[in-house]
Structure formats: C-alpha cells, structure tokens
Amino acid sequence: MxxxxxxxxxxxxxxxxxxxxxxxxxxxxxxxxxxxxxxxxxxxxxxxxxxxxxxxxxxxxxxxxxxxxxxxxxxxxxxxxxxxxxxxxxxxxxxxxxxxxxxxxxxxxxxxxxxxxxxxxxxxxxxxxxxxxxxxxAGEWVVGGLKDMVILKSTGSEFAGFLTDPYTILEPTHDRVMATSLAAQWRFTSTDVDWEATFAGIKIQLVEQFALVQSLALQQTLFEMGRAVLETYPFIAEVRLSAPNKHHFIYDLTPFGLQNDKEVFNADDRPYGLIQATVTRDDAPAAGAAWDVYQGWLS
CATH class of the missing domain: 3.10.270.10 (Urate Oxidase;)
Structure with a gap:
C-alpha cells in the first residue's frame, strides 16, 4: 500500500x-x-x-x-x-x-x-x-538577467519558407517589423565579477545583435544574441532567452483611397508567438541549483 x-x-x-x-x-x-x-x-x-x-x-x-x-x-x-x-x-x-x-x-x-x-x-x-x-x-550560483525590454526594428526581418499545411494562411514576407518584449537570463560561473559593467555590456550585445542581424527568423536572432554574450564573457556558461512576438500588421487603408507602403500598422498584443531558446557552451559546468526558482518552483 x-x-x-x-x-x-x-x-x-x-x-x-x-x-x-x-x-x-x-x-x-x-x-x-x-x-x-x-x-x-x-x-x-x-x-x-x-x-x-x-x-x-x-x-x-x-x-x-x-x-x-x-x-x-x-x-x-x-x-x-x-x-x-x-x-x-x-x-x-x-x-x-x-x-x-x-x-x-x-x-x-x-x-x-x-x-x-x-x-x-x-x-x-x-x-x-x-x-x-x-x-x-553544494555551492553558489548567480543568474543575472533582464525582462520587459521592448525592442523593435522596422525592417531587416523576414519570415518565409516555413512549413505549411491545409490550415496555413500566413503569407511569407521578406520585409517585416520585428518587435518583442525580451526576457533574458545568464548563468555566471564565478562570483568575482564586475556586475555593473557586465550587465551594461550584455545589454549592448543583445541590442546590437537584434539591430544588425538580417533576421530570417526570430529564433536566429535569439541564437546570435546568446552567442555574442558567450563570446564576450568567458565567465558566463549559458544564456536563456524568451521573446514573445509583438505583431505589427499592415493596416488596410484602401477604403480611404490611401496606399499603405508599410507605413501604418495595427499593433496586436495577443495572441502572440512565443520563441524561447538556450544558448550554452558544450563544456558548461553543471547548473546545480541555479535554475531552481522560488515562485513557481513547486509546479
């Protein structure tokens, strides 16, 4: 029993x-x-x-x-x-x-x-x-991060060549607005760190990659963000990123006799795609209790 x-x-x-x-x-x-x-x-x-x-x-x-x-x-x-x-x-x-x-x-x-x-x-x-x-x-673990970083670029993003089935109505595009409210966390392998300078530097890397990568998918952008952080900071083992799509749809102005050349959009907050990724080193030390969160830990 x-x-x-x-x-x-x-x-x-x-x-x-x-x-x-x-x-x-x-x-x-x-x-x-x-x-x-x-x-x-x-x-x-x-x-x-x-x-x-x-x-x-x-x-x-x-x-x-x-x-x-x-x-x-x-x-x-x-x-x-x-x-x-x-x-x-x-x-x-x-x-x-x-x-x-x-x-x-x-x-x-x-x-x-x-x-x-x-x-x-x-x-x-x-x-x-x-x-x-x-x-x-067993040790000490520090995870730094940020959340609610809303970031948008008006071009430099594509979404095409995706899998389709009978329910797919989305049209491919090679020029779209890409926007997200980014959450990122990074796991340190040391506590001997200049925390303020490192945070500022990581934020710079995240923003630069978002801006400069000609993105074929938000997934690609997230990976490049994580890779840039790991290449810059050898004392970071992994980066976890979560990026909800903040969709911007071109608004139909033809009823008013107006042409809309990707200038006026409807910003739609839900539903949204949620893209998440971990970028890590293949020899990263074990995470131990680093990710055992407080709120939500029992779920």
Whole structure:
C-alpha cells in the first residue's frame, strides 16, 4: 500500500519592496528593488506536526532584507543577494539552502534648468534588471538577467519558407517589423565579477545583435544574441532567452483611397508567438541549483 509523504518544500517572504537612497553627498543615489527570499532545509516538523521550532519567520526574512540594504549596502543586486543568501545559510542553523530573487527598477534624473537634479528622479520605462542567487552546501550560483525590454526594428526581418499545411494562411514576407518584449537570463560561473559593467555590456550585445542581424527568423536572432554574450564573457556558461512576438500588421487603408507602403500598422498584443531558446557552451559546468526558482518552483 502506498504511503502519503511530504514532498519538496520551501518557504520565504516574497516581493519585499526595498528602496535604498544614498545621501552621503549632495548628489543622492537611488536603488529600487523588489526582493524575494526563500529558505530550504528540513522543515518537515512544521508540515507534519505544526512544530515551528526550526522555522525562521518570514517576517524575520523581510526585516533582514531591509537591514542588509543599510548594513551591507545596495549597489549591485548580485552582491546584495549573495550577502543575504550567505547569511541565511551560514548563520541560521536549520537552513541549508537559500534562494534570493531580485528585480531592480531604474530611475533617471529629472532635468531642471537644463541640468540633472541631485535628488529628483523620474521612473524609467525601460527594462527591469533581475538577479537570482542560490547558496547551499553544494555551492553558489548567480543568474543575472533582464525582462520587459521592448525592442523593435522596422525592417531587416523576414519570415518565409516555413512549413505549411491545409490550415496555413500566413503569407511569407521578406520585409517585416520585428518587435518583442525580451526576457533574458545568464548563468555566471564565478562570483568575482564586475556586475555593473557586465550587465551594461550584455545589454549592448543583445541590442546590437537584434539591430544588425538580417533576421530570417526570430529564433536566429535569439541564437546570435546568446552567442555574442558567450563570446564576450568567458565567465558566463549559458544564456536563456524568451521573446514573445509583438505583431505589427499592415493596416488596410484602401477604403480611404490611401496606399499603405508599410507605413501604418495595427499593433496586436495577443495572441502572440512565443520563441524561447538556450544558448550554452558544450563544456558548461553543471547548473546545480541555479535554475531552481522560488515562485513557481513547486509546479
């Protein structure tokens, strides 16, 4: 007869909104994040008997996230996440693994009288920077990334020669708008990294490949993006990319006696094609727990 047993489990404090402002000079600096903490270990007593003696409260995790923004600083989200994860694993006895997931929201300085203001910002509508840090007895893993990077080019993209069947009505094209809201993540093989310069450089590589590749398929563009990152940064093992098609359809203006030479489009947000790819080194070290996410981990 089969037994009912406890499967894998974890717990934490999700989506703590932490803002750290550096005020030690007249020109202030702001770092705005959403951080989720997650602890792993043997918490079976809590599940099976309601025994909380091995459970560090999620509220304590929240308080630690805020305290570390001051005591350890919050400049690079990777360093901040590593400090948090190492603390939970090294200083909290029942915890043998910690996962820290961070989103960072960018701000740009307000322009006042033609100059950047020292302590006023406007929220940027660009991409969200991400980091995921895992520390356990087997090692440390850092995954950097970004999401919601909306990027479009008005030509330089094709889609033709595709498989057809009786339900195919799509016409091939050799000149189309290509647009996406890119999500990308990259796995580091080291924690001795200039996080800020590397993030900026990776973003440059992604944008350049999107712009310069004469794309026969979005899949091709994603591969070239990943390859460029790996060729530039030897301490990155793999890049994972997810790109929903933001379709732009030429709008029919003939009812109004107007010719539309690929100038006016209907931007349709759904349904959409979703293209995903991993670009990796054939000798990449094992990923370990790098991709064991917090939210959605049990699914």
């Amino acid at each position: 089969s037994r009912i047993i406890l499967g894998k489990n974890q717990y934490g404090k999700a989506e703590n909104r932490v803002v750290r402002i550096y005020r030690d000079t007249p020109r202030h600096e702001i770092h705005d994040i959403n951080v989720s903490t997650c602890l792993r270990g043997d918490f079976s007593a809590a599940h099976l008997a309601g025994d909380q003696s091995e459970v560090l409260p999620t509220d304590t995790q929240k308080q630690t996230a805020y305290a570390y923004a001051k005591s350890n600083g919050l400049v690079s989200i990777e360093d901040y996440g590593l400090a948090l994860a190492r603390h939970f694993v090294n200083d909290v006895e029942p915890v043998d693994g910690a996962r820290i997931e961070i989103e960072e929201y960018a701000w740009e300085r307000a322009i006042v009288d033609g100059a950047e203001h020292d302590y006023t910002w406007i929220r940027k509508g660009q991409e969200v920077r991400t980091a995921a840090i895992t520390v356990d007895g």
